[in-house]
Amino acid sequence: MLNVLLVTHYSLSFTSVWLWVITLTFLATIAATYFYYRRTNPMLTRGFRITLGVLRGLALAALFFVFAEPLLIMENSESKPATVAILVDNSTSMARNRHSSEQFAQIENIITGIESRLPAGSEIIRYAFADTLTRDGVIDGSFPVTAIGNVLNALDKELAEANLQGVILLSDGVSNFGANPVTESRSLGVPVTTLGFGDPNPLADIKISQINCNPIGFVGKDFPMEVIIESRGFENLRLPIRIRQGERVLVQEDIDLEGQGRQQKVALSFLPAKEGDIVLEASAPVQSNEESEKNNSKQVSVKIRASQIRILLATSSLNWDFKFFNRALAAKQDFKIDQYINSPQRINGTIPFPGKCRCARRL
Numbered sequence: 001m002l003n004v005l006l007v008t009h010y011s012l013s014f015t016s017v018w019l020w021v022i023t024l025t026f027l028a029t030i031a032a033t034y035f036y037y038r039r040t041n042p043m044l045t046r047g048f049r050i051t052l053g054v055l056r057g058l059a060l061a062a063l064f065f066v067f068a069e070p071l072l073i074m075e076n077s078e079s080k081p082a083t084v085a086i087l088v089d090n091s092t093s094m095a096r097n098r099h100s101s102e103q104f105a106q107i108e109n110i111i112t113g114i115e116s117r118l119p120a121g122s123e124i125i126r127y128a129f130a131d132t133l134t135r136d137g138v139i140d141g142s143f144p145v146t147a148i149g150n151v152l153n154a155l156d157k158e159l160a161e162a163n164l165q166g167v168i169l170l171s172d173g174v175s176n177f178g179a180n181p182v183t184e185s186r187s188l189g190v191p192v193t194t195l196g197f198g199d200p201n202p203l204a205d206i207k208i209s210q211i212n213c214n215p216i217g218f219v220g221k222d223f224p225m226e227v228i229i230e231s232r233g234f235e236n237l238r239l240p241i242r243i244r245q246g247e248r249v250l251v252q253e254d255i256d257l258e259g260q261g262r263q264q265k266v267a268l269s270f271l272p273a274k275e276g277d278i279v280l281e282a283s284a285p286v287q288s289n290e291e292s293e294k295n296n297s298k299q300v301s302v303k304i305r306a307s308q309i310r311i312l313l314a315t316s317s318l319n320w321d322f323k324f325f326n327r328a329l330a331a332k333q334d335f336k337i338d339q340y341i342n343s344p345q346r347i348n349g350t351i352p353f354p355g356k357c358r359c360a361r362r363l
Contacts, residue, residue, distance in 0.1 A: 003217065004313050009074070009075040010072070010073070010074055010075075011073040011075075012070060012071070012072050012073075013070070013071050013073070014068040014069060014070050014071070014244045015069045015071050016067060016068045016069040017066060018067070019068055022064060022067045022068050023064075023068075026060060026063075026064045027062075029060055030057065030060060033056055033057075033060070034051070034053070045344070054153045066203075080123050080162070080163035080253050081122060081123045081163060082119065082121070082122045082123065082163055082165040083122070083123045083124075083125060083159060083162040083163050083164045083165060084112060084118055084122055084123070084124050084125070084164075084165060084166045084167070084168065085125050085126075085127060085155055085159065085164065085166075085167045085168070086111055086124065086126045086167075086168045086170070087127050087128075087129050087133075087151065087155070087167065087168070087169045087170065088107060088111075088126070088127070088128050088129070088139055088170045088171075089129065089132075089146065089169075089170060089172060089197060090129060090130050090138075090139050090143055091130045091132075091143050091145065091146040091173035092126040092138060093297060095260055100209070103115070107139055107170070110170065110195070111126060111202050116169060122165075122269075123162070123163075125159075127151075127155070129148075130143030130145055130146055130147070130152045131143065131145040131147040131151070131178065132147075132150075132151070132154065133144070133151055133154050133155060133158065145177045146171075146177065147177040147178030147179070148169070148171065148178075148181040148184075149178045149179030149180050149181040149183065149184040149233065150178035150179055150184075150305055152167070152178070152181065152184040152187075152188060152192070153179060153184050153187075155167065155188075156184075156187070156188055161335070163258070164188075164190055165190055165191075166190050166191045166192075166193065167185075167188065167190060167193070168193045168194075168195065169192060169193065169194045169195065170195045170197045171194065171195075171196075171197055171285075172196070172197050173194070173196070178203070183293075196337075203232070203233065203290075203291035203324045204232055204233025204234055204289055204290060204291065205231070205232050205233065205286070205291040205292060205295070206229065206230075206231050206234060206239075206257070206284050206286075206287060206290060206295075206296055207225060207229065207230045207231070207292075207295040207296070208228075208229055208282050208283065208295065208296060208297055208298040209228050209229065209230045209263065209295075209298075210228040210298070211225065211226070211227055211228075211280075211282050211298055211300045212225070212226040212227075212228070213225040213226065213280075213300060213302065215301075215302060215303060216302070216304075216305060217302055217303070217304045217305070218270060218272065218304065218305055218306065218307045218308075219272050219273070219274060219275055219304060219306055219307050220272070220349075221271070221272070221307060221334075222269050222270075222271060223269060223270055223271070223272055223302075223304075224267065224268075224269040224283055225243060225267070225268050225269065225280070225282070226265055226266070226267055226268075226284045227241055227243075227265070227266045227268065228263055228264070228265055228266075229241065229255070229257075229263070229264050229266060229284060230261065230262070230263045230264075231257040231258065231259050231262070231264075231321055232259055232260065232261050232263075232291075233259055234257045234259050234287060235257060235258065235259035235260065236256055236257065236259075237256070237257045237259075237287070237346045238254055238255070238256050238257075239254070239255065239257065239284060239285050239287075240252045240253065240254050240284075240285065241253050241254075241255055241266045241268070241282065241283070241284055242282070242283050242284075243268055243270065243280055243281070243282055244280070244281045244283065245278055245279070245280055245281075246279075250270040251269065251270040252268075253266050253267070253268050268291060272304040274304070275304050275305055275306055276303075276304055276305060277302070277303050277304070278301070278302055279299055279300070279301055279302075280299065280300050280301075281297055281298070281299045282297065282298050282299075283296060283297035283298075284296050284297070302334075307334065308334060308335060308336040309334055309335050309336070310335075311329055311336065311337055311338070312338045312339075312340065313325060313326055313329070313337060313338070313339050313340070314339075314340040314341075314342075315340075315341055315342075316341075316342055317341070318341060322341075326339065
């Protein structure tokens with residue numbers, strides 16, 4: 001809300017397109033009123049006539065303001081120091097960088113150098129960020145999420161009352177969560193200057209990104225799997241991709257890595273030996289200088305069942321639905337179909353049921 005005591009300038013203007021017509025009409029009405037009430041019958045006292053004239057004048061003035069559409073402008077000037085926000089990335093991607101320890105130690109020198117180049121009298125606010133802002137936070141690279149877009153949006157709200165004139169962003173540029181940083185930086189309405197922090201070359205890494213397989217397998221039947229591997233920095237390296245159950249290697253396949261962030265598919269298969277719920281792990285050998293060793297393996301749970309699942313089809317009469325289901329299920333080698341028909345014709349199926357039924361035929 002505007003503080004009237006701080007207003008330094010007032011201006012009044014009329015915006016009606018009929019302003020001249022309204023003004024002339026108002027003046028003519030004032031003149032006519034004066035001459036009309038100059039003499040009254042019976043005669044009124046001079047003070048009473050003045051009072052009536054003032055009241056009528058106020059009424060006419062109110063009408064004039066209504067039709068003339070007045071616009072009152074109150075100007076207030078307030079001086080605030082220019083604010084510059086310095087945002088320093090505090091995510092784990094910064095700490096994993098091969099030069100992170102040296103560059104973390106230089107952060108204070110970097111910020112001091114930035115501050116020395118800013119205009120005198122500027123208010124400088126420093127934040128550490130990952131997915132949220134922390135004013136004057138400790139930079140240790142301990143947060144797993146980087147949300148640059150969300151952070152810029154939060155900064156806009158936090159400094160809404162400040163005279164924000166610029167944002168300086170120190171980051172490796174990796175944003176893996178939240179809003180689009182480009183869109184949010186444009187909505188700030190102030191320059192956002194970025195300072196690259198870290199090695200511009202991507203770190204070498206091998207990652208098992210996905211395992212594709214059926215959730216159910218059968219004893220003695222081939223169980224196919226597809227492993228998707230992603231690699232950077234290990235071009236033409238040959239290594240084995242293994243499928244393990246516990247410490248036992250079930251199957252492995254050698255692959256030549258393409259690197260450059262490309263994904264490769266590796267097809268493997270094995271024969272389950274016994275029934276039960278098992279956990280399968282796809283893994284690639286850990287190499288030196290990898291960005292992370294934790295993503296070199298991935299697990300998936302699989303249910304191994306007997307080779308044939310026994311299914312009972314029961315009906316009270318022969319019909320096309322029964323015949324359709326029988327044919328569809330019988331086409332699958334994994335199913336063993338038992339039939340039972342209990343109808344007025346006393347037709348039985350392939351398994352014995354209590355009652356006066358005799359086995360007649362199979363559908």
